[in-house]
Amino acid sequence: MLKEVKCTKFHDDDFVESKHGVVKEEPLSIFVNGRHFVTTMISPQMKKEFVIGHLFSEGIIRDVEELESLQIEESIANVIISSPLKVLTAKKLIVSGCGGGTSFLDESKLPEVSSDLKIDAYEVFEAVKSISGSDLHRITGGVHVVGLFNRGGRICISEDIGRHNALDKVIGYGLTENIDFEDTFVACTGRISSEMALKCSVANIPVVASRGATTSLAIEIAEKTGLCIIGFVRGERMNVYTNGKRIAATMPHPE
Amino acid sequence: MDVERIRADFPILESIIYMDSAATSLTPEPVLEAALEYYREYKANVGRGVHRLARITSQKYNDAHRKVAEFICAEGSGLIFTKNTTEAINMIASGLKWKKGDRVVTTLVEHHSNFLPWLRLKEKGVIQELDIVKPNQEGLLEAPDFEDAIDDRTRLVAVTHISNVLGTISPIKELSAICTENNTLLLVDGAQSAPHIGIDVGELGCDFFAFSGHKMLGPTGTGVLWVKDLEGIEPSFFGGGMIEDVSQDNYKLAVGYERFEAGTPNIAGGIGLGRAVDYLNEAGMAELKSHESKLTRKLLEGLSAIENVHVYGSTNLKDRIGVVSFNIEGVNPHDVALMLDEASDIMVRSGHHCCMPLLKYLGLKEGTVRASLYLYNTEEEVDKFLETVEEITGVV
Numbered sequence: 001m002l003k004e005v006k007c008t009k010f011h012d013d014d015f016v017e018s019k020h021g022v023v024k025e026e027p028l029s030i031f032v033n034g035r036h037f038v039t040t041m042i043s044p045q046m047k048k049e050f051v052i053g054h055l056f057s058e059g060i061i062r063d064v065e066e067l068e069s070l071q072i073e074e075s076i077a078n079v080i081i082s083s084p085l086k087v088l089t090a091k092k093l094i095v096s097g098c099g100g101g102t103s104f105l106d107e108s109k110l111p112e113v114s115s116d117l118k119i120d121a122y123e124v125f126e127a128v129k130s131i132s133g134s135d136l137h138r139i140t141g142g143v144h145v146v147g148l149f150n151r152g153g154r155i156c157i158s159e160d161i162g163r164h165n166a167l168d169k170v171i172g173y174g175l176t177e178n179i180d181f182e183d184t185f186v187a188c189t190g191r192i193s194s195e196m197a198l199k200c201s202v203a204n205i206p207v208v209a210s211r212g213a214t215t216s217l218a219i220e221i222a223e224k225t226g227l228c229i230i231g232f233v234r235g236e237r238m239n240v241y242t243n244g245k246r247i248a249a250t251m252p253h254p255e
Numbered sequence: 256m257d258v259e260r261i262r263a264d265f266p267i268l269e270s271i272i273y274m275d276s277a278a279t280s281l282t283p284e285p286v287l288e289a290a291l292e293y294y295r296e297y298k299a300n301v302g303r304g305v306h307r308l309a310r311i312t313s314q315k316y317n318d319a320h321r322k323v324a325e326f327i328c329a330e331g332s333g334l335i336f337t338k339n340t341t342e343a344i345n346m347i348a349s350g351l352k353w354k355k356g357d358r359v360v361t362t363l364v365e366h367h368s369n370f371l372p373w374l375r376l377k378e379k380g381v382i383q384e385l386d387i388v389k390p391n392q393e394g395l396l397e398a399p400d401f402e403d404a405i406d407d408r409t410r411l412v413a414v415t416h417i418s419n420v421l422g423t424i425s426p427i428k429e430l431s432a433i434c435t436e437n438n439t440l441l442l443v444d445g446a447q448s449a450p451h452i453g454i455d456v457g458e459l460g461c462d463f464f465a466f467s468g469h470k471m472l473g474p475t476g477t478g479v480l481w482v483k484d485l486e487g488i489e490p491s492f493f494g495g496g497m498i499e500d501v502s503q504d505n506y507k508l509a510v511g512y513e514r515f516e517a518g519t520p521n522i523a524g525g526i527g528l529g530r531a532v533d534y535l536n537e538a539g540m541a542e543l544k545s546h547e548s549k550l551t552r553k554l555l556e557g558l559s560a561i562e563n564v565h566v567y568g569s570t571n572l573k574d575r576i577g578v579v580s581f582n583i584e585g586v587n588p589h590d591v592a593l594m595l596d597e598a599s600d601i602m603v604r605s606g607h608h609c610c611m612p613l614l615k616y617l618g619l620k621e622g623t624v625r626a627s628l629y630l631y632n633t634e635e636e637v638d639k640f641l642e643t644v645e646e647i648t649g650v651v
């Protein structure tokens with residue numbers, strides 16, 4: 001995940017030869033039923049989870065059962081899904097993904113989040129706090145962190161150069177581990193964009209919270225799907241933008 | 256294991272009783288579909304092709320290897336698809352780097368496929384001697400007899416896991432310890448074991464394990480050779496698909512199983528075999544074993560109770576599986592098999608079962624009748640079989 005590189009630092013009116021840790025970025029090409037589906041730039045860990053999560057959020061598979069085969073060799077992931085010649089011609093929607101570019105999610109067919117989950121405000125604070133302390137994040141300043149939680153605590157944390165990739169990784173993990181997403185919530189480091197909101201809604205994850213901001217389109221989508229978006233979770237403050245019924249004002253922290 | 260549901264995948268069972276699975280098993284619909292799907296929907300050659308169909312085919316064919324390897328708990332890349340067990344064993348006979356003075360130990364219980372390759376090596380002078388271990392009165396091989404047969408010139412012990420005539424199980428783990436002690440390679444013919452009892456090649460402690468896909472619900476023309484150390488044997492066939500690099504005067508072999516699968520392999524068969532393994536896993540090998548064991552008990556007890564019927568091999572269920580040889584006094588085994596078919600649509604094997612040395616040793620010139628069971632057989636079928644055998648003894 002981390003690579004030490006040479007760099008020249010400008011310091012005290014002068015250039016100094018130095019070193020710095022940067023986050024690894026590599027291409028991964030996904031072939032579905034022998035056809036090139038997408039090439040994304042990702043951080044090279046949890047590749048399997050990424051592929052599964054990505055195919056799921058793009059609507060290519062509905063569950064892991066539909067994934068007949070997955071072989072990953074370095075920068076190529078070969079996937080076979082149940083129907084060998086299923087043609088991939090879903091309607092493309094351009095979103096603001098910083099690594100992905102295109103998405104096959106169809107905004108006119110938004111999913112509906114079906115969940116009774118209610119969580120307490122301090123659980124949101126705890127979750128966001130727990131993903132903010134990553135070493136890699138601290139050293140490189142170049143990764144996003146996404147965590148999948150339930151009321152019992154942390155299920156899985158992933159790091160990636162892209163927020164969307166990191167979210168796909170935790171979704172992929174949840175699918176392979178047979179996690180019921182309706183009982184979970186997501187905490188992340190970056191902006192909650194429309195694509196983040198869509199991915200959570202498709203997976204039936206009812207709450208997404210971030211230290212960062214959100215966008216107008218993400219809020220529009222969340223209003224339609226029933227997703228609860230929480231932004232600017234800092235210290236003991238937060239902005240709840242949609243579906244606030246899922247968050248109870250319960251404080252203080254149990255410790 | 257839901258036998259009725261399983262039987263629905265073998266429509267032929269509506270009209271016959273099949274008790275010849277030791278020769279070749281029936282093939283369930285999902286396996287046929289997998290093979291047909293290859294031909295209909297994505298047929299391509301395996302290997303280096305880059306088009307869509309070549310990618311799908313190569314991945315499915317690789318997956319089939321992985322599934323079969325997992326089925327016998329094999330690690331690494333030493334799982335090779337062959338035509339059948341015979342080809343697999345011959346690949347060892349011709350692929351081992353023999354040294355002057357090497358000896359081979361085999362047994363009298365062997366199928367011809369694990370006997371003739373060694374006999375021929377002796378005839379050609381490749382090995383110096385073929386030492387043959389004999390079974391005891393119950394048809395069982397005993398580990399101490401191997402200790403006597405093996406000496407410091409013994410290069411290989413080639414032994415069946417389960418006899419295809421008597422259904423008796425060989426003491427492979429004990430044998431493995433003896434082989435390790437004597438620094439001797441161990442080849443196990445698993446043609447009758449892999450379909451019926453869960454296999455863990457690591458636990459068995461062998462160097463080579465050969466078996467047939469077509470006896471375990473796979474298509475015909477499928478067999479498997481597992482090799483612990485791929486570098487220990489040389490390929491028997493040379494040509495397409497098995498190299499890394501070729502120049503005018505040199506070649507470099509491919510790294511994995513590919514080096515032993517020269518030319519276009521049986522792709523549909525291999526993919527079908529992968530599906531067959533899925534099918535067996537879905538049924539559950541432990542449940543399959545206990546189902547067959549229950550039927551075997553019934554079959555053995557029933558046959559033993561019929562006058563003028565002689566059953567061969569151990570009757571102890573822990574020493575054997577549902578491959579049962581018998582004779583009706585005074586009747587040629589082929590006639591019994593014909594009568595079983597004519598009277599009750601029951602298919603059994605008769606004759607020498609490609610195991611002439613054993614039958615000669617047992618003094619059974621005409622051979623035996625052999626009924627062999629699998630997951631799709633039922634108690635009712637065993638009852639029908641016993642009834643018919645009894646009728647035949649009454650008529651003659």
